[in-house]
Amino acid sequence: xxxxxxxxxxxxxxxxxxxxxxxxxxxxxxxxxxxxxxxxxxxxxxxxxxxxxxxxxxxxxxxxxxxxxxxxxxxxxxxxxxxxxxxxxxxxxxxxxxxxxxxxxxxxxxxxxxxxxxxxxxxxxxxxxxxxxxxxxxxxxxxxxxxxxxxxxxxxxxxxxxxxxxxxxxxxxxxxxxxxxxxxxxxxxxxxxxxxxxxxxxxxxxxxxxxxxxxxxxxxxxxxxxxxxxxxxxxxxxxxxxxxxxxxxxxxxxxxxxxxxxxxxxxxxxxxxxxxxxxxxxxxxxxxxxxxxxxxxxxxxxxxxxxxxxxxxxxxxxxxxxxxxxxxxxxxxxxxxxxxxxxxxxxxxxxxxxxxxxxxxxxxxxxxxxxxxxxxxxxxxxxxxxxxxxxxxxxxxxxxxxxxxxxxxxxxxxxxxxxxxxxxxxxxxxxxxxxxxxxxxxxxxxxxxxxxxxxxxxxxxxxxxxxxxxxxxxxxxxxxxxx
Numbered sequence: 001x002x003x004x005x006x007x008x009x010x011x012x013x014x015x016x017x018x019x020x021x022x023x024x025x026x027x028x029x030x031x032x033x034x035x036x037x038x039x040x041x042x043x044x045x046x047x048x049x050x051x052x053x054x055x056x057x058x059x060x061x062x063x064x065x066x067x068x069x070x071x072x073x074x075x076x077x078x079x080x081x082x083x084x085x086x087x088x089x090x091x092x093x094x095x096x097x098x099x100x101x102x103x104x105x106x107x108x109x110x111x112x113x114x115x116x117x118x119x120x121x122x123x124x125x126x127x128x129x130x131x132x133x134x135x136x137x138x139x140x141x142x143x144x145x146x147x148x149x150x151x152x153x154x155x156x157x158x159x160x161x162x163x164x165x166x167x168x169x170x171x172x173x174x175x176x177x178x179x180x181x182x183x184x185x186x187x188x189x190x191x192x193x194x195x196x197x198x199x200x201x202x203x204x205x206x207x208x209x210x211x212x213x214x215x216x217x218x219x220x221x222x223x224x225x226x227x228x229x230x231x232x233x234x235x236x237x238x239x240x241x242x243x244x245x246x247x248x249x250x251x252x253x254x255x256x257x258x259x260x261x262x263x264x265x266x267x268x269x270x271x272x273x274x275x276x277x278x279x280x281x282x283x284x285x286x287x288x289x290x291x292x293x294x295x296x297x298x299x300x301x302x303x304x305x306x307x308x309x310x311x312x313x314x315x316x317x318x319x320x321x322x323x324x325x326x327x328x329x330x331x332x333x334x335x336x337x338x339x340x341x342x343x344x345x346x347x348x349x350x351x352x353x354x355x356x357x358x359x360x361x362x363x364x365x366x367x368x369x370x371x372x373x374x375x376x377x378x379x380x381x382x383x384x385x386x387x388x389x390x391x392x393x394x395x396x397x398x399x400x401x402x403x404x405x406x407x408x409x410x411x412x413x414x415x416x417x418x419x420x421x422x423x424x425x426x427x428x429x430x431x432x433x434x435x436x437x438x439x440x441x442x443x444x445x446x447x448x449x450x451x452x453x454x455x456x457x458x459x460x461x462x463x464x465x466x467x468x469x470x471x472x473x474x475x476x477x478x479x480x481x482x483x
Contacts, residue, residue: 022339023332025094025400031254035265037179038087041249042242042269044182045322047189048315050131051274052281054234059285062226064211071227071235072278076271079239082383083246084267088259089390090247093400096326097247098333101382102403102412104389104471105423109415112423113382114333117244120375121327122347125167126354128316128323129160133359135313153359160355167317168348171324172341175252178321189314196308197280210286225451229435232453237376238274240456243383248326324348335407377434380456381426384464385419385471393471418470426463433458 019030058068086097093100098117101110133156141148146155170181200206231237246266253262328343336343390398402411432443434455446453 023096023099023329024404026251027094028254031094031252032179033254033257035253035257035261037183038250038253038262039265039269040182040186041179041322042266043273044186044189044315044318046270046273046319047186047193047277048128048131048319049135050128050316050319051277052284053131054238055278055281055283056285057234057281058230059210059282061230062212063223063230065208065282065286066211067223067227068230068282069279071230072275072282075231075235075237076239076274076278079236079242080267080271080274081239083239083242083270084263085387086243086246086383087250087266088263089386089398090250091253091255091257091259091262092396093247093398094251095247095400095403096251096329096333097244098330099400099403100247100386100398101333103394103398104385104416104467105419106413106416107405107407107409109413109417109419111334112420113244113378114330116378118327118330118334121323121330122350123354125164125320125323125327125347125351126358128319129163129167129351129355130358132163132313132316133159133355156359157356160359161352163313163317164348164352164355167320167324168344170317171321171328171344174340175249175325178325179252181321182318185314185318192308193276193280197276200280200284204284205287206283207286208283221450221452225435225449225453228453229451232376232434232455234278237456239270240379240383241375242270243379245322245326248329249322320351324351376456377427377430377459380430380459381423381463384426384460384462385422385467388464388467388471392468393475413474416474418474419467422463422466422470425466426459429462430455430459 019026055068055072058071059065063071089100090097098110098114101113104110105113136159137146137152137156138148140146140155146152170177250262250266324344324347325340327347328340331338331343332340390396402409405411407414431441432445432455433449433453434441434443435446435451435453442451443455445458446455
């Protein structure tokens with residue numbers, strides 16, 4: 001008996017906790033009508049040190065403050081606008097993002113994006129925990145517990161293990177506990193960020209006219225190329241990284257909730273904190289040129305760093321409980337017959353191992369920009385395919401129950417090889433027009449354009465165009481198969 005068949009006969013349809021333990025559509029009877037929960041989930045996930053580090057990354061990679069802010073605001077407006085579309089798809093279907101992949105990739109073909117998503121969720125959990133370690137070491141250094149100039153490897157590993165345990169515990173209890181955590185902890189964190197912003201923008205020596213390091217101001221084609229690279233990392237590319245997560249949480253929202261309200265709550269929940277923290281990080285970086293989160297806070301806030309660090313540590317935890325939860329449901333989409341809570345424990349162990357690896361990496365800017373550029377490569381291609389399938393092939397009427405048919409069902413292809421070709425073509429196009437910090441991530445198309453990075457656009461458009469041509473033919477024989 002398959003996992004899909006098992007669900008239909010053993011799981012009660014009235015207990016949300018039992019429903020979450022195995023993969024299935026979320027029934028309307030247990031969905032929430034509170035759209036505010038989506039705002040707090042996405043806002044909490046983005047009120048994290050990584051976002052002011054990403055803002056500072058523009059300065060660290062050679063851009064001036066004005067150009068960095070343009071990339072942040074315009075790029076995230078586009079990225080989060082598209083993110084809202086995937087939120088609405090999740091609300092309509094009641095299923096996770098990787099289960100949705102079965103519609104285009106096939107019943108077992110969807111194992112590919114699900115495996116990538118599960119792996120990246122572990123990686124994100126590690127990156128976000130790693131980012132916070134500098135903040136914690138700076139705090140402990142202020143308190144005299146550690147020497148802030150020392151490597152503090154053992155202390156960092158101990159702190160990482162503690163934070164990971166907290167994150168796994170919260171994610172263990174599922175969507176409603178995650179939503180409650182965000183709802184109660186995000187507002188006080190916002191208050192701290194308001195205080196941080198007031199101090200930074202009105203009492204620190206921010207160089208609002210900063211155009212680049214002395215003697216290294218970018219001009220002409222170099223400036224445009226640098227802006228395009230940063231757009232991939234912290235602009236449109238940042239919004240793209242959330243596409244695959246959207247449905248995992250909006251599937252809990254009732255279809256009676258107006259789509260416009262859900263769209264605005266989710267998109268603004270992403271846009272406001274990302275841009276806010278990005279502007280804060282970029283402006284702080286003009287005071288010392290640093291991307292390091294510990295230096296950005298301690299060097300600029302002094303004694304105020306203590307209460308700020310205590311509260312802002314909430315950010316990575318709020319982000320990683322989503323990564324841990326998404327890892328579990330993405331793994332279940334691989335037809336792994338393990339309950340979600342047990343999978344939470346696995347991701348904690350794997351992510352901690354990755355954190356320990358990152359601790360020994362010296363260049364924060366290089367690790368982050370390489371990591372984010374690689375993520376955009378597959379998600380842009382996946383997103384192009386899924387948008388075409390939903391709006392063109394399914395005509396906005398995707399049958400969610402069909403996605404849970406057992407392997408071998410006549411209503412879904414086993415592996416849609418046409419989709420695989422489109423997916424590979426999109427990833428190839430993404431690489432071709434990518435210009436990352438590592439030579440292996442510099443495609444010949446981007447090099448021919450003088451370092452202009454159009455990876456996210458090329459990957460999404462190529463995959464979507466190819467699937468628009470091949471997808472309808474591949475699914476013609478499956479449309480007419482009765483239930």
